[in-house]
Amino acid sequence: xxxxxxGKFKLLSKSALLGGVALAVVSCSEAQDVxxxxxxxxxxxxxASGHSATTIEQNVDPITTAAVDVxxxxxxxxxxxxxxxxxxxxxxxxxxxxxxTIVEYMSMTCxxxxxxxxxxxxxxxxxxxxxxxVRFIVREFPFDPAAAATIMLARCAPEGQFFPLIDLFFKQxxxxxxSQDVRGELEKLTKLxxxxxxxFNACLTNQQLLDDVTEVRNRGANDxxxxxxxxxxxxxxxxxxxMSVDTMSALIDSLL
Numbered sequence: 704x705x706x707x708x709x710g711k712f713k714l715l716s717k718s719a720l721l722g723g724v725a726l727a728v729v730s731c732s733e734a735q736d737v738x739x740x741x742x743x744x745x746x747x748x749x750x751a752s753g754h755s756a757t758t759i760e761q762n763v764d765p766i767t768t769a770a771v772d773v774x775x776x777x778x779x780x781x782x783x784x785x786x787x788x789x790x791x792x793x794x795x796x797x798x799x800x801x802x803x804t805i806v807e808y809m810s811m812t813c814x815x816x817x818x819x820x821x822x823x824x825x826x827x828x829x830x831x832x833x834x835x836x837v838r839f840i841v842r843e844f845p846f847d848p849a850a851a852a853t854i855m856l857a858r859c860a861p862e863g864q865f866f867p868l869i870d871l872f873f874k875q876x877x878x879x880x881x882s883q884d885v886r887g888e889l890e891k892l893t894k895l896x897x898x899x900x901x902x903f904n905a906c907l908t909n910q911q912l913l914d915d916v917t918e919v920r921n922r923g924a925n926d927x928x929x930x931x932x933x934x935x936x937x938x939x940x941x942x943x944x945x946m947s948v949d950t951m952s953a954l955i956d957s958l959l
Contacts, residue, residue, distance in 0.1 A: 771949040773957045776940035780927050785936055789922065790915045791858070794865050795840040797832040803958045805837055806936040808844040808923050811853040812880045813932045815945040817873045826948045831955055841869070844920045844932050849885050851916060852907055856889060858916075859906035860896050868896050 785806055809816040831837040845851040853872050860868045871892055872879070879888035886907075893903055906912070923929035928941055935942045935951075938958055946954070 771947075771953045773953050774942055774946065774950055777943050778928055778941045780936050780939055780941050782936070782939040785927060785939075789919055791919060793840055794842075794858075795838060796828065796866070797838040798835045799838055801832075801836055801838040803831070803837045803938055803955050804840070805955075806840045806842060808842050808920075808929045808932055808934045808936075810844050810846045810850045810932040811857075811869075811872055812845075812847055812850040812876070814876075816933045817876050819933050819945045820870065820873045823946060823948050823951060827951055827955075830952065836959060837955060841866075842919055842923060843916050844923055844929060844934070845916065846932065849880055851913065852885070853879075853889060854916060855909065855912050856893055856898075856903070856906055858912060859898075859902065859909075860893075864896050868893070871895065 782804065786804070807819075809819075827837070828839070832839050843851075843854040845854055857865050857868045857872065875888075875892060879885055879892065882888045890898075890900075890903055898906075923934075927936060931943050933943075933945060935946070937954060942954070
């Protein structure tokens with residue numbers, strides 16, 4: 704789905720966020736053409752191809768793992784502009800003075816984002832974030848109302864629960880994102896993080912929070928060229944698509 708089709712989040716009503724309607728699960732890249740259809744009749748998620756590095760064939764011992772190319776950047780971005788604050792608190796891990804800063808734009812209904820956070824992020828956190836080499840920032844880029852509602856709930860989580868709740872939402876993505884009762888499924892999951900019914904309802908009807916999430920998404924698209932998820936801005940370079948541990952490690956190592 705193209706970003707140009709996503710400008711109506713700010714007009715969502717309380718009933719749209721809390722109602723018992725099915726919410727769309729859409730592609731996480733503008734490169735995939737998504738046909739217009741009724742949400743209830745469109746249960747298939749069309750997945751765009753992610754950016755991945757190429758394995759280099761080398762004359763090495765058979766037990767040696769092949770080297771991995773540093774991925775090609777999509778373009779240059781002014782990192783000082785990227786790091787200017789918004790109305791929302793920056794959700795980040797790592798040392799603010801780390802030599803490498805990674806900003807990830809993600810959508811909670813995106814299968815590629817789920818893949819990155821389940822298969823890559825843990826190793827990057829252990830090897831680079833926790834060792835002071837990388838500052839990692841997560842920013843919202845919702846492609847549909849379900850993704851917007853989910854990231855809002857993560858924002859409303861108790862202190863220190865944002866990243867654990869993100870992990871939980873991704874692990875359970877197939878159950879809530881495809882459900883005919885997205886609200887009900889999300890309500891069950893947030894109870895595990897300690898949400899009361901009142902807190903859950905208040906979060907999803909917080910128009911200011913929705914507007915702020917939309918502004919982060921708009922700024923990413925209009926100012927930094929983000930059009931698909933996940934997109935990573937790394938020390939002033941933009942990279943689109945899921946990355947393996949080896950690919951992201953090669954990129955980070957090239958900057959250290």
